[in-house]
Each structure stands twice: as C-alpha cells, then as structure tokens.
Amino acid sequence: MSDWKQEVDEIVYDGKICVPYSWTVGTTLSRWYGQLRDDGEIWANRCPKCGKVFVPPKNKCIYCYEDAGDWVKLPGTGTVETFTVVYYSEPAHQPKEPPIIYAVIRMDEADTGIVHLIDEVDPEKVEIGMRVEAVLKDDRQGELKDIKYFKPI
Numbered sequence: 001m002s003d004w005k006q007e008v009d010e011i012v013y014d015g016k017i018c019v020p021y022s023w024t025v026g027t028t029l030s031r032w033y034g035q036l037r038d039d040g041e042i043w044a045n046r047c048p049k050c051g052k053v054f055v056p057p058k059n060k061c062i063y064c065y066e067d068a069g070d071w072v073k074l075p076g077t078g079t080v081e082t083f084t085v086v087y088y089s090e091p092a093h094q095p096k097e098p099p100i101i102y103a104v105i106r107m108d109e110a111d112t113g114i115v116h117l118i119d120e121v122d123p124e125k126v127e128i129g130m131r132v133e134a135v136l137k138d139d140r141q142g143e144l145k146d147i148k149y150f151k152p153i
Contacts, residue, residue: 028059031071037142042134044110046070055110056144076134077153078107078114085123095145099123105132105150119149 025033028045035043045068046053047061053072054062061068083103086094094100101123104113118126119135132150140146 026059028057032057033142033144033146036136036146037140040136040140042074042076042107042147044072044074044107046072052112053110054112055107055114072109074107074109076107078105078110078132078134078150080104080118080126080128080130080132081106081113082128083118083126085126101126103132103150116144116147117149118151120151125152 024030032043035041042055043057044053044055045057047064047066047068048070049066050061050064052061052063052068054068055074057071058068060066081104083101086100086102087098089098095117096119101118101121102115103118103126104115106113118132131153133153135148135151137146137148
C-alpha cells in the first residue's frame with residue numbers, strides 16, 4: 001500500500017439525507033396561485049412594451065425585459081400544442097395511474113404554453129390542435145395541481 005500509484009477500492013456507503021426546506025414563489029406567482037386558489041380563475045400577465053401575455057406569469061418579459069405587470073384574466077380554455085403519453089408507472093410520484101397524457105397547452109389570449117395533464121379522453125384521440133378546458137379541484141391549495149387537468153371541449 002505504500003506505492004501511491006496502486007489502485008484503491010472505493011468504499012461507498014448508502015444513505016439518505018433529509019433536508020427540510022421552504023421557499024417563496026415570489027410575489028408574481030403568489031398572486032397567480034392565490035387567484036387560482038381563492039377564485040378558481042386562471043390569470044396571466046402582459047408586457048406593457050411588446051404586449052406578450054404569459055401564463056404562468058413572469059416577473060419580467062422574456063423578450064424585452066420589461067416588468068410584466070399588466071394582469072389579464074384568461075377564459076380557462078386553450079389548444080394542445082404538443083403532447084406525450086406515459087405508459088409506465090415509474091417514477092412512483094406520477095400524478096395518476098398510466099396512461100398519463102402530458103401536454104403543452106396554449107391558453108386562449110396568451111402567447112405562451114402551460115404544461116399540464118389532459119384527462120377524460122383516450123390517449124389515441126388526443127391530437128395537436130385539440131381544444132381543451134381547465135378542470136379545477138374543489139378544495140384548492142394555491143398550487144399548480146389546483147388545476148386537476150384539462151379536458152376536451
């Protein structure tokens with residue numbers, strides 16, 4: 001063992017570290033989640049300079065970096081821009097049993113898409129361009145999961 005060039009077997013210990021923590025989502029998302037929780041409404045914000053509408057809302061416009069502070073109530077409907085279907089159940093934290101349809105949905109009156117679930121439809125019938133509407137939970141907590149899923153219109 002005195003030869004410094006000799007290979008050494010690496011010792012590995014398995015373990016888990018639990019680090020509880022809390023964080024703020026900031027004032028913009030706090031307002032958005034609060035509106036969703038308290039009134040069951042989906043809002044976006046608009047850049048006053050270029051007019052782009054963001055959902056979920058942004059602090060700053062991603063195009064011209066202005067404060068995006070003009071708030072706009074959305075109708076809760078949108079169009080599927082792209083999607084994927086998950087047929088496996090791992091990882092275990094999936095929101096439901098497969099098949100699970102994840103989609104990017106461009107909300108009506110917005111310029112950006114929101115990633116969420118689609119339900120109440122067979123995966124084989126989902127298509128790009130399909131019109132959908134948000135289905136909200138009755139007991140909302142102020143989180144993205146307050147939108148249970150989107151369903152076809």
